[in-house]
Amino acid sequence: MTQQKISMQLQCPMPAFDFDVITLGHGSGGLLTRKLLESGVFEIFNNPFLNEKHDGAYLNLPGNCAFTTDSFVVSPIFFPGGNIGELAVNGTVNDLAMCGAIPKYLSLSFILEEGLRMEEFWEILVSIKTACQKAGVHIVTGDTKVVEKGKGDKIFINTSGIGQLHPASSIRLNRIKAGDKIILNGNIATHGIAIMSVREGLTFESDIISDTMALNETVMALLDEFGQQIHFLRDPTRGGVATTLSEIARDGGVGIEIVEKYLPIDEQVAGACEILGLDPVYVANEGVFISIVDEKIADKYLTTLKGLEQGKNAAIIGEVVIAHPKQVVLTSKIGGKRVVNMLAGDQLPRIC
Amino acid sequence: MTQQKISMQLQCPMPAFDFDVITLGHGSGGLLTRKLLESGVFEIFNNPFLNEKHDGAYLNLPGNCAFTTDSFVVSPIFFPGGNIGELAVNGTVNDLAMCGAIPKYLSLSFILEEGLRMEEFWEILVSIKTACQKAGVHIVTGDTKVVEKGKGDKIFINTSGIGQLHPASSIRLNRIKAGDKIILNGNIATHGIAIMSVREGLTFESDIISDTMALNETVMALLDEFGQQIHFLRDPTRGGVATTLSEIARDGGVGIEIVEKYLPIDEQVAGACEILGLDPVYVANEGVFISIVDEKIADKYLTTLKGLEQGKNAAIIGEVVIAHPKQVVLTSKIGGKRVVNMLAGDQLPRIC
Numbered sequence: 001m002t003q004q005k006i007s008m009q010l011q012c013p014m015p016a017f018d019f020d021v022i023t024l025g026h027g028s029g030g031l032l033t034r035k036l037l038e039s040g041v042f043e044i045f046n047n048p049f050l051n052e053k054h055d056g057a058y059l060n061l062p063g064n065c066a067f068t069t070d071s072f073v074v075s076p077i078f079f080p081g082g083n084i085g086e087l088a089v090n091g092t093v094n095d096l097a098m099c100g101a102i103p104k105y106l107s108l109s110f111i112l113e114e115g116l117r118m119e120e121f122w123e124i125l126v127s128i129k130t131a132c133q134k135a136g137v138h139i140v141t142g143d144t145k146v147v148e149k150g151k152g153d154k155i156f157i158n159t160s161g162i163g164q165l166h167p168a169s170s171i172r173l174n175r176i177k178a179g180d181k182i183i184l185n186g187n188i189a190t191h192g193i194a195i196m197s198v199r200e201g202l203t204f205e206s207d208i209i210s211d212t213m214a215l216n217e218t219v220m221a222l223l224d225e226f227g228q229q230i231h232f233l234r235d236p237t238r239g240g241v242a243t244t245l246s247e248i249a250r251d252g253g254v255g256i257e258i259v260e261k262y263l264p265i266d267e268q269v270a271g272a273c274e275i276l277g278l279d280p281v282y283v284a285n286e287g288v289f290i291s292i293v294d295e296k297i298a299d300k301y302l303t304t305l306k307g308l309e310q311g312k313n314a315a316i317i318g319e320v321v322i323a324h325p326k327q328v329v330l331t332s333k334i335g336g337k338r339v340v341n342m343l344a345g346d347q348l349p350r351i352c
Numbered sequence: 353m354t355q356q357k358i359s360m361q362l363q364c365p366m367p368a369f370d371f372d373v374i375t376l377g378h379g380s381g382g383l384l385t386r387k388l389l390e391s392g393v394f395e396i397f398n399n400p401f402l403n404e405k406h407d408g409a410y411l412n413l414p415g416n417c418a419f420t421t422d423s424f425v426v427s428p429i430f431f432p433g434g435n436i437g438e439l440a441v442n443g444t445v446n447d448l449a450m451c452g453a454i455p456k457y458l459s460l461s462f463i464l465e466e467g468l469r470m471e472e473f474w475e476i477l478v479s480i481k482t483a484c485q486k487a488g489v490h491i492v493t494g495d496t497k498v499v500e501k502g503k504g505d506k507i508f509i510n511t512s513g514i515g516q517l518h519p520a521s522s523i524r525l526n527r528i529k530a531g532d533k534i535i536l537n538g539n540i541a542t543h544g545i546a547i548m549s550v551r552e553g554l555t556f557e558s559d560i561i562s563d564t565m566a567l568n569e570t571v572m573a574l575l576d577e578f579g580q581q582i583h584f585l586r587d588p589t590r591g592g593v594a595t596t597l598s599e600i601a602r603d604g605g606v607g608i609e610i611v612e613k614y615l616p617i618d619e620q621v622a623g624a625c626e627i628l629g630l631d632p633v634y635v636a637n638e639g640v641f642i643s644i645v646d647e648k649i650a651d652k653y654l655t656t657l658k659g660l661e662q663g664k665n666a667a668i669i670g671e672v673v674i675a676h677p678k679q680v681v682l683t684s685k686i687g688g689k690r691v692v693n694m695l696a697g698d699q700l701p702r703i704c
């Protein structure tokens with residue numbers, strides 16, 4: 001057990017549940033569900049919305065909002081640098097941030113497999129709480145289902161979220177225009193390689209840990225300063241930077257050019273990609289976001305971003321062009337150019 | 353294939369997918385995910401929110417709202433009277449209605465098991481669309497994950513929803529008071545028995561079909577007429593009427609008395625419960641809601657409810673009392689009284 005995990009458990013010691021594992025009865029909606037929730041789950045997320053204990057939460061929402069959903073099925077559920085719980089919070093928080101919204105309220109829905117150990121479940125719950133606190137969001141409504149052993153895989157989590165649009169944000173595909181610069185905040189391919197290293201039993205000189213983190217504070221600071229000059233934001237999770245840029249090019253009807261040598265990547269991660277035969281532009285990220293900004297502010301944007309903890313490895317990696325609409329062209333390290341498509345097949349199943 | 357299913361498919365014929373089953377690649381976030389979505393999924397749910405194709409939907413929300421979430425793991429995924437798709441829509445729509453909210457926007461998140469047949473998936477999608485149309489809600493954001501064969505069970509669905517509070521509604525546990533009448537809109541135990549009949553291979557003189565339906569129109573009509581005189585609403589799904597009333601008694605700190613002979617139930621369903629050794633007060637419902645209303649309006653409320661299609665079997669089943677706070681007491685058909693607790697154990701796992 002890592003030091004971090006121990007300290008988290010010290011803050012939220014596991015209650016004395018009178019069962020060691022999840023059983024089907026915990027999903028019955030009856031006494032056992034209630035026992036599970038009242039033994040500590042309600043308490044750990046304690047807030048006035050949840051405490052109403054109704055079928056939903058009453059919220060006063062401020063007009064312009066964003067609404068998003070994600071189900072998380074990552075395997076293994078514990079991985080270097082995190083677990084499925086914080087991943088689920090950060091993932092939905094980041095989707096809201098990418099809409100230019102200040103994340104506010106999350107729902108939390110579990111599909112548990114019979115036999116899940118309460119220790120594991122509790123550790124995940126504590127991570128969810130910690131991640132919510134870091135991101136400044138509340139779990140306001142939830143649901144718990146249980147499926148028979150062999151009909152699930154330990155735990156699947158859905159988080160849906162509501163955020164309040166930042167007043168200065170205007171993030172839409174149709175705002176992307178030729179000349180816009182494409183900027184990454186940090187190193188790519190880290191999450192995917194962290195997961196793969198566990199699955200493949202690889203070891204490295206120093207640990208490669210997932211970059212799962214909430215990006216909302218950084219994004220809001222950028223929106224405060226640059227407002228509508230930020231034309232588009234998206235976090236390249238499943239499918240990596242290449243797939244996300246391909247989607248943006250297709251859906252936005254624009255051409256995109258990127259330069260391989262500008263892509264920030266940790267040396268060890270790059271090495272691992274080589275060993276595993278993976279192209280890092282297709283490998284999943286959890287703490288990376290792509291900004292597409294007006295060329296006039298690009299240098300200043302980069303400077304601001306580099307001054308923030310989550311942007312210290314930031315780089316301008318390319319631009320939006322008039323040529324080859326709907327296509328992404330990458331200039332490789334040896335100077336050749338190739339079209340970059342979406343990820344084909346299933347390079348890394350269940351990465352998030 | 354039933355007549356109903358055929359007619360649904362005629363309205364939304366299955367597109368010519370170039371794959372027969374779901375594969376892991378459909379959850380990659382890459383080309384295959386895109387193919388799946390663009391082969392008909394985006395089109396079937398076509399609306400301006402979804403068409404933005406961003407990480408979340410932009411919504412203009414009207415201040416006082418309700419927000420809810422539910423994951424659906426019902427087995428089998430097709431059952432008499434419905435399937436997991438419409439169940440997922442109706443379930444979340446009903447949770448919003450129980451908050452006194454007009455359901456507006458849903459998110460839709462799939463966890464698919466590798467090998468799910470596209471025919472089945474399409475039929476579920478069509479049911480989701482049909483259910484959304486009936487309930488007047490839009491799918492505005494979504495997610496699709498795929499897990500390996502044996503790590504899921506065909507399909508799990510999460511729907512989260514946002515509704516606008518009905519201006520006259522004030523539905524809170526603390527509004528329940530002694531003297532309030534407890535009213536059911538219709539026959540209990542139907543959904544549970546419909547599912548059990550498939551699992552146990554039971555046949556009846558006429559089909560027992562699930563009562564899955566959206567209750568929002570009926571509830572809104574009642575709120576229009578009775579407003580704040582409706583003190584509480586809840587749909588007794590998992591755990592049945594007994595569990596839900598027990599929860600209300602405990603969380604609201606009130607005593608509840610109900611009379612068994614007043615509980616509306618279909619004769620065949622009652623017979624099936626007897627055969628299966630199930631107490632119908634613990635059997636799941638999907639089209640039933642409990643109203644707790646001011647005693648002064650109870651008779652008029654019942655009359656209005658009985659005049660509505662979804663209330664034709666409505667009945668006053670009991671009342672809120674000062675005696676035995678936090679307990680539900682049932683007067684049995686032979687006149688004895690007993691305390692009714694929450695469902696213990698897992699009578700009917702994966703009922704929704």
